[in-house]
Amino acid sequence: MNEDTFITIDNKDIPIEREQNLLELIRKAGVDLPTFCYHSELSVYGACRLCMVDVEGMGLVPACSTPPSPNMKVKTNTEEIRKMRKIIVELLLANHSQNCPTCQKSATCQLQALARRLGITKIRFKNQSRDLPIDESSPSLVRDPNKCVLCGDCVRICSEVQTVGAIDFAYRGAQTVVIPSFGKDLDKVECVNCGQCARICPTGALTPKSEVDDVWRAIHNPDKVVIAQIAPAVRVAIGEIFGLEPGKITTGQIAAALRAIGFSKVFDTSFTADLTVIEESNEFIRRIQNKENIPQFTSCCPAWVKFIEQYYPEFVHNLSTCRSPQQMFGALAKEILSVQLGVKIEDIVVVSIMPCTAKKFEARRPEFSRDGIRDVDYVLTTQELGRMIEETGLHFNELGPESFNLPFGFKTGAGVIFGNSGGVSEAVLRYVTEKLTGERRENYEFKGVRGDNGIREIKFSLAGREFSMAIVSGLGNARKVLEDIKSGNGQYDFIEVMACPGGCIGGAGQPVYTDISIHQKRTKGLYENDRMLELHKSQDNPYISELYNSFLGDVGSPKAHELLHTHYKSRKRITDEDMYLSYSDKAEGLEINVCFGTGCFIKGSQKILRGVLDYISRNGLKNRVNVSASFCFEACDRGPVIRVGDRVIEQCTIEKATEAIEKEVEVYV
Amino acid sequence: MEKLRKFERVLEIVDQNNRQASRLIPILQAVQAEYRYLPEEILTFIATSLGISPARVFGVATFYSLFTLKPKGRYHIRVCNGTACHVKRSMDIYNAIHKKLNLQPGKDTTEDMLFTVETVNCLGACGLAPAMVINEEVYGQLTPERATEIIEDIIRKEENHELDTHGA
Incomplete structure (x- = not known):
């Protein structure tokens, strides 16, 4: 560090190290300058103007987008700045719906907090709230534009970190809103339900959709037996709601709280995570031996699964067919517990407590219902469970710890670390290394797969073969890895992907946080939890062996397939009936329809359309055919696809297309 | 096709x-x-x-207000409501055209897709105020009566054109 590079902030000299902007330096100096739109993991936007500071010789500048230069003299607390901050917040409040007490974000809202911090007791401007419709279409998220402060955090995290871009700014000036394309509902567009937008939203404009009322209704219904499963990442985060340190393990208190709330049985999703390890590892070994569908992708993360289905249909078969631990649990609970407890399947209510908003979507996938009964009935986020505990009036921190119920409450450390990015990979390695070598290993930790980077690669040799693994978190990183595979720059055998940065511990259902350094503490908590448990390898879980012996049969048995595995399909990004483009003026004639969905478009539907048109005009068929272009026949992995009459031609070429037209067009004279 | x-x-x-x-x-x-x-x-x-x-x-x-997501009529009428036109009572012209074409607030395109009427913030023809543009053609120093006549002319022209094409 150069000794000269100092900057003066409120008369204190602060050294410039690696800081990119004044805001970071000011925060380093111990001044918590307010902002809505600045996040170190996102691009600098400079929209909220709350971080304005006075720089000598420059006047008022936004600290977030001003690079520091040596000997700058910065003031953060002049009368002018204080007045301006207050006016900004007052103006935001004037544009904001003012039903704070009933808002989901109440008490964690940054606008509320800032109004309190700045001592705003009166809004001098007339309320201009626009009363825009609230979008509750998504199973995971609620979008209330009346509470939006237009900071753009959600827009940037969705496009920059997740590379989805489901929402963006539209219209201008006073009419500006953040909405999905064409103002459609969130469940009709490419949103993968990861909820990172809601995680980062400073206000209540984007929030996880609550199912608390449904769960209370089930609990108070005497005909229902309500059971809970809790995901690994919840136990190291829920304490934050009650003032505990991030990463503090509160498994025992959670079990006690759930019973006090009224759950009949309390189980652990880590148990089915252990089961996932066995099924997924054996699937991996089989694929390696048969050299098919390698690399194998993990499938525990529903946002990642939807991402693949929408954007990379050609990789759908690389996803492990294993259901996520949540869904394995649901299927087993309904099937086995109904018998054990002597209750009808329709009277068992499975509630999962997840760090995740996408799990709400997953539970509602049609694949996970049988005879109209969902395997998992309700999904609560960590936040929602926190609210139920508060509502019940329990002193969480003082609850005497309790244990889970057997058999689905017994897990090994392998099932617990699932909540960390790298956890699934490590759990699989703990199994595969023993299975392939036939030797027991003393050491169970694979520290090489751990870490903070969004993309980590490891190579190792095992049983005479070289293996290559990638551990990815964040969908933008996943996209990079997939593009590398497609271009031949990346070769892997196994890829773990979690949509949320850091894995499930960074999920959008977790207690609200703004500082992402919290990830490390939660991650550490889970690894410590693993070390505290007696068993660390899924294959050592006696209740898993028991489950196979008494119920499932062998790994990969028909029963295991029915309950523990699933299938995926390519899906349209935007589901709406009017995506159809008809380009024909003539009512009768041979219908020729060329798919212009993403998959087909990339594979050359344009060329085929041109070829078809050339052929038609060369052969004077203009009056006998109707050509149209449409979006997506949902056969993207076999594109380009065209339809000629009733025939669907996959992997179409111009030759195949013209041949089909020649045959079919004869009828139409 | x-x-x-x-x-x-x-x-x-x-x-x-x-x-x-x-x-x-x-x-x-x-x-x-x-x-x-x-x-x-x-x-x-x-x-x-x-x-x-x-x-x-x-x-x-x-x-951008230049872009539109709604289909526009064949004759796109933009009545200037910039400062100069506004003080020369441009909204009277806008209202006269609206009345002539039987349009209401929120509905600015005629059923037959022939006309769309909008206001625009300054065409840069302040010397001709009040002004309007129909497609690419500029009309200046308008009165409500003159504007109505222009619309009537277009309607007549279109009707004759219809007759011509059908007669042929």
Whole structure:
């Protein structure tokens, strides 16, 4: 560090190290300058103007987008700045719906907090709230534009970190809103339900959709037996709601709280995570031996699964067919517990407590219902469970710890670390290394797969073969890895992907946080939890062996397939009936329809359309055919696809297309 | 085949701009010149071919008042309501045209898709105030009566044209 590079902030000299902007330096100096739109993991936007500071010789500048230069003299607390901050917040409040007490974000809202911090007791401007419709279409998220402060955090995290871009700014000036394309509902567009937008939203404009009322209704219904499963990442985060340190393990208190709330049985999703390890590892070994569908992708993360289905249909078969631990649990609970407890399947209510908003979507996938009964009935986020505990009036921190119920409450450390990015990979390695070598290993930790980077690669040799693994978190990183595979720059055998940065511990259902350094503490908590448990390898879980012996049969048995595995399909990004483009003026004639969905478009539907048109005009068929272009026949992995009459031609070429037209067009004279 | 020709033209426009996301605005301009508005499915298609999200394209298309997502009439009337025109009572002209074409607030295109009437903030023809533009043609120093006459002329011309084509 150069000794000269100092900057003066409120008369204190602060050294410039690696800081990119004044805001970071000011925060380093111990001044918590307010902002809505600045996040170190996102691009600098400079929209909220709350971080304005006075720089000598420059006047008022936004600290977030001003690079520091040596000997700058910065003031953060002049009368002018204080007045301006207050006016900004007052103006935001004037544009904001003012039903704070009933808002989901109440008490964690940054606008509320800032109004309190700045001592705003009166809004001098007339309320201009626009009363825009609230979008509750998504199973995971609620979008209330009346509470939006237009900071753009959600827009940037969705496009920059997740590379989805489901929402963006539209219209201008006073009419500006953040909405999905064409103002459609969130469940009709490419949103993968990861909820990172809601995680980062400073206000209540984007929030996880609550199912608390449904769960209370089930609990108070005497005909229902309500059971809970809790995901690994919840136990190291829920304490934050009650003032505990991030990463503090509160498994025992959670079990006690759930019973006090009224759950009949309390189980652990880590148990089915252990089961996932066995099924997924054996699937991996089989694929390696048969050299098919390698690399194998993990499938525990529903946002990642939807991402693949929408954007990379050609990789759908690389996803492990294993259901996520949540869904394995649901299927087993309904099937086995109904018998054990002597209750009808329709009277068992499975509630999962997840760090995740996408799990709400997953539970509602049609694949996970049988005879109209969902395997998992309700999904609560960590936040929602926190609210139920508060509502019940329990002193969480003082609850005497309790244990889970057997058999689905017994897990090994392998099932617990699932909540960390790298956890699934490590759990699989703990199994595969023993299975392939036939030797027991003393050491169970694979520290090489751990870490903070969004993309980590490891190579190792095992049983005479070289293996290559990638551990990815964040969908933008996943996209990079997939593009590398497609271009031949990346070769892997196994890829773990979690949509949320850091894995499930960074999920959008977790207690609200703004500082992402919290990830490390939660991650550490889970690894410590693993070390505290007696068993660390899924294959050592006696209740898993028991489950196979008494119920499932062998790994990969028909029963295991029915309950523990699933299938995926390519899906349209935007589901709406009017995506159809008809380009024909003539009512009768041979219908020729060329798919212009993403998959087909990339594979050359344009060329085929041109070829078809050339052929038609060369052969004077203009009056006998109707050509149209449409979006997506949902056969993207076999594109380009065209339809000629009733025939669907996959992997179409111009030759195949013209041949089909020649045959079919004869009828139409 | 008219629609197919237009779609072919969209493909051409996207290609001419090298499928560069940074060329989105010129692409939208060219596409709107073709359709006289920006159809939703075409915007989704453009997003796909440029590798950006439909929400972003929708954002750009709704930001600029030049772009429209609703079909426009064959005669696009823009009545200037800039300062100079406004003080010369341009809204009287706007209202007279609205009345003549039987339009209401929120409905600015006639049923037969012949006319769309909008206001615009300054055409830069303040010397001619109050002014309006119909498609590319500028009319200045208007009165409500004169504006109504212009509309009537167009309607008559269109009717004769109809007769001509049907007579032929």
